[in-house]
Amino acid sequence: MTSSKTDKKSNALWRFFSSVKLTIVLLIILAIASIIGTLIPQQGQGAVQFAKSLSPRWFSFLSNLNLFDMYHSLWFRLLLGGLGLNLIICSVDRFSGAWKRFSTIPRPDRTKPFEHLQPEQTFFVQTKINDPVLSIGRFLQKRYKRTQNKETGHDRFFYGEKGGYSHFGVYLIHLSVLIILIGGLVGSFFGFEAYVNILEGGKIDTVTLRKGMSPLKLGFEVSCDKFTVDFYKNGAPKEYRSDLTFFINGKEVEKRSALVNHPIQFKGVTFYQASYGKLPGKKVRLKIAKHANKDDITTLVIEPGHPVQLPEKEGQLIVVDVKGDLMGLGAAVQVLIQPSQGEEVDFWVFQNPQIVRKRLPAPMARSPKFNASEFKPYTFFLDHLESAYYTGLQVNKDPGVNIVWIGCFMMVAGFFVTFFTSHRKIWVRLSEEESGTKISVAGTASKNPVGFQRELENLTNDLKDTFSEKG
Amino acid sequence: MINSLILSYITFVYFGSFMLYLFMMVNGRDIFGRLATIVTAVGFAVQTIAIVLRWLESYSLGIGHAPFSNLYESLIFFAWTVILLYLIMEWRTKSRTFGAFVTPLAFLALAYASFSPNVRSHIQPLIPALKSNWLISHVITCFFGYAAFGLSFGISIMYLLKRLDNDDRKNLFLKLIPGKGVLDELNYQMVVIGFLMLTLGIITGSVWAHSAWGTYWSWDPKETWSLITWLIYASVLHSRTVRGWKGKKIAILCFIGFSCVLFTYFGVNYLAGLHSYAKS
Numbered sequence: 001m002t003s004s005k006t007d008k009k010s011n012a013l014w015r016f017f018s019s020v021k022l023t024i025v026l027l028i029i030l031a032i033a034s035i036i037g038t039l040i041p042q043q044g045q046g047a048v049q050f051a052k053s054l055s056p057r058w059f060s061f062l063s064n065l066n067l068f069d070m071y072h073s074l075w076f077r078l079l080l081g082g083l084g085l086n087l088i089i090c091s092v093d094r095f096s097g098a099w100k101r102f103s104t105i106p107r108p109d110r111t112k113p114f115e116h117l118q119p120e121q122t123f124f125v126q127t128k129i130n131d132p133v134l135s136i137g138r139f140l141q142k143r144y145k146r147t148q149n150k151e152t153g154h155d156r157f158f159y160g161e162k163g164g165y166s167h168f169g170v171y172l173i174h175l176s177v178l179i180i181l182i183g184g185l186v187g188s189f190f191g192f193e194a195y196v197n198i199l200e201g202g203k204i205d206t207v208t209l210r211k212g213m214s215p216l217k218l219g220f221e222v223s224c225d226k227f228t229v230d231f232y233k234n235g236a237p238k239e240y241r242s243d244l245t246f247f248i249n250g251k252e253v254e255k256r257s258a259l260v261n262h263p264i265q266f267k268g269v270t271f272y273q274a275s276y277g278k279l280p281g282k283k284v285r286l287k288i289a290k291h292a293n294k295d296d297i298t299t300l301v302i303e304p305g306h307p308v309q310l311p312e313k314e315g316q317l318i319v320v321d322v323k324g325d326l327m328g329l330g331a332a333v334q335v336l337i338q339p340s341q342g343e344e345v346d347f348w349v350f351q352n353p354q355i356v357r358k359r360l361p362a363p364m365a366r367s368p369k370f371n372a373s374e375f376k377p378y379t380f381f382l383d384h385l386e387s388a389y390y391t392g393l394q395v396n397k398d399p400g401v402n403i404v405w406i407g408c409f410m411m412v413a414g415f416f417v418t419f420f421t422s423h424r425k426i427w428v429r430l431s432e433e434e435s436g437t438k439i440s441v442a443g444t445a446s447k448n449p450v451g452f453q454r455e456l457e458n459l460t461n462d463l464k465d466t467f468s469e470k471g
Numbered sequence: 472m473i474n475s476l477i478l479s480y481i482t483f484v485y486f487g488s489f490m491l492y493l494f495m496m497v498n499g500r501d502i503f504g505r506l507a508t509i510v511t512a513v514g515f516a517v518q519t520i521a522i523v524l525r526w527l528e529s530y531s532l533g534i535g536h537a538p539f540s541n542l543y544e545s546l547i548f549f550a551w552t553v554i555l556l557y558l559i560m561e562w563r564t565k566s567r568t569f570g571a572f573v574t575p576l577a578f579l580a581l582a583y584a585s586f587s588p589n590v591r592s593h594i595q596p597l598i599p600a601l602k603s604n605w606l607i608s609h610v611i612t613c614f615f616g617y618a619a620f621g622l623s624f625g626i627s628i629m630y631l632l633k634r635l636d637n638d639d640r641k642n643l644f645l646k647l648i649p650g651k652g653v654l655d656e657l658n659y660q661m662v663v664i665g666f667l668m669l670t671l672g673i674i675t676g677s678v679w680a681h682s683a684w685g686t687y688w689s690w691d692p693k694e695t696w697s698l699i700t701w702l703i704y705a706s707v708l709h710s711r712t713v714r715g716w717k718g719k720k721i722a723i724l725c726f727i728g729f730s731c732v733l734f735t736y737f738g739v740n741y742l743a744g745l746h747s748y749a750k751s
């Protein structure tokens with residue numbers, strides 16, 4: 001056993017990874033790397049803009065180092081892995097020491113702790129103490145664990161201790177760091193981050209992954225039955241919610257509502273209310289007039305994509321596209337007409353044709369694509385665009401979250417054990433002298449010497465009291 | 472709003488206590504120290520009342536929320552925690568010399584909050600993402616952490632000054648600063664409290680982010696900077712506990728650590744991110 005241990009100790013690699021110097025270096029490198037990561041925009045819009053502003057040389061240099069997506073890069077993960085390895089090996093290396101400090105019980109008759117005693121820690125009892133094991137032993141047993149006593153010559157010694165588990169606090173902390181790292185890894189391997197917009201009344205089965213913007217099939221369908229938003233008096237949104245229904249193979253399975261700060265889960269996938277917006281196009285109200293005769297107006301309420309018959313059955317009309325604002329000229333719909341005889345025609349109908357005439361150069365304004373009278377003999381007017389809300393949902397799956405929470409909990413527990421408990425050892429010595437018995441109290445603590453000194457003084461006073469009661 | 476008015480006056484109160492602590496250090500008369508403690512404690516009591524008033528006022532405006540939701544309120548709370556921790560430390564150590572190094576932090580934070588044109592003091596309604604009890608725990612723990620690091624920063628400066636002191640030098644100011652051993656030990660305790668609180672702050676922040684944005688960690692600059700701060704203080708603890716570093720090196724590391732705290736707090740506003748303080 002011992003020989004393999006010394007082998008280990010002399011192994012250079014082992015020594016390297018068990019060194020706390022390495023820890024400090026790694027922590028500082030990670031800090032510096034993270035600083036760089038906050039200076040260079042990561043992923044997304046900002047990163048693209050920043051990248052465009054660089055010279056090609058710099059761009060390829062930075063992107064070869066993965067500096068635009070640093071936190072997911074191999075080298076950053078290697079640094080974290082190095083820290084993990086450092087932690088494991090360091091903990092293994094030192095655990096036996098901590099175990100010894102925890103489990104070894106010192107001899108009760110040690111005299112060293114009694115050197116340099118404060119005067120308050122000693123007192124005198126005028127009588128011979130008859131049964132010290134009963135009185136003092138009991139007294140210590142009530143407050144300390146693993147009490148022992150021993151008689152040597154004229155002296156009788158008692159020993160007691162508590163808080164030995166304090167030595168394991170740092171292991172709890174270090175284990176928790178590992179667990180959090182593992183939780184992060186599990187999330188990045190087995191989870192995803194995506195988003196989707198669902199129109200009120202709409203249904204989806206695919207979301208868009210943030211990474212690479214590629215589509216991902218969920219394996220079930222989600223519809224947004226209703227979206228509601230409340231506002232403060234100043235117009236800022238106060239609360240918004242989406243009433244969602246989940247379907248498997250077309251069958252309704254569950255109905256839930258997602259609110260800001262109240263995400264919902266379905267089959268391990270979490271839906272967060274992230275944003276919302278308004279899209280035109282739920283319903284379109286078109287007015288159709290026969291050319292010369294303005295009195296002869298028909299109103300049609302149309303859902304985009306659904307063909308409707310023209311008033312005198314000359315063919316059918318489909319609204320193929322709806323724009324809340326087309327080229328800065330206001331709301332418009334694109335109408336496709338499939339006559340029973342003749343060619344298909346399609347053109348845009350604006351809500352406000354005057355603007356089009358004013359803003360567009362004349363040749364363009366006269367183009368057939370912008371002519372609402374293109375299908376003779378009718379003229380089309382866009383009367384009203386009913387807009388629909390869409391709900392913006394963040395769709396995530398992270399099977400590592402709970403592991404991370406467990407790690408966090410352990411870390412906090414570990415801090416309390418490490419910083420607020422200490423291994424306290426107490427010795428009490430009774431020395432018989434001619435005129436009575438001298439009692440001294442001594443001790444050591446692994447942490448917080450000031451607090452421990454107070455504890456020793458209290459202990460001495462309480463002991464004194466037990467004897468004065470009897471006397 | 473009466474609360475902001477009171478809070479702006481508190482700025483001068485803390486400035487007054489700073490001056491009194493300074494007088495005490497310069498001429499060694501204890502009376503200034505005792506006065507300083509009284510002024511600080513009164514300022515603290517009034518500040519507490521003002522914060523509660525602000526809280527009540529937000530309810531009477533119909534947008535009730537705890538007063539920890541924008542830059543102004545966080546600065547006020549920072550000053551409050553600095554003074555609270557300081558008063559506890561003064562009481563525990565029975566030494567007033569720290570006052571001259573710590574009260575400026577509170578006074579500067581209040582001055583910035585009350586008089587900078589960049590900081591708006593109105594009570595604003597909360598956007599939905601900020602309506603969460605996790606937010607309250609997040610802000611409270613973070614700011615206790617920042618305050619503890621602030622105190623550690625003050626103590627580090629004292630340490631570096633105390634190194635200039637020696638027997639030949641008859642400088643009363645330096646003589647009055649407690650011994651290097653005491654400072655080092657106190658500094659360690661502050662770092663421990665700060666580290667614990669910052670850890671809790673990062674954890675509660677993650678829980679909050681998880682509920683509001685769907686990820687517990689998104690490497691947003693503010694998050695990342697709090698991690699950087701955390702890493703620096705983790706290395707402070709290791710270099711002290713394991714490598715036995717003491718004194719000057721630790722003081723310098725604490726200096727760097729507190730600069731990171733300040734950057735997390737203010738500097739990050741110049742980098743883009745999710746945190747709403749950046750915009751208020």
Ligand code: HEM
Binds near residue numbers: 087177
């Ligand atoms: C981010 C990662 C880490 C964190 C948050 C962390 C945290 C801590 C804390 C809070 C302490 C207690 C310090 C004190 O008592 O003042 C500690 C002690 C210690 N850490 Fe770490 N640590 C980390 C990584 C590591 C690594 C990688 C090693 C590997 C060498 C290591 C080795 C130690 C040792 C040897 C101690 C002293 C244990 C003792 O007092 O017996 N730590 N750590």
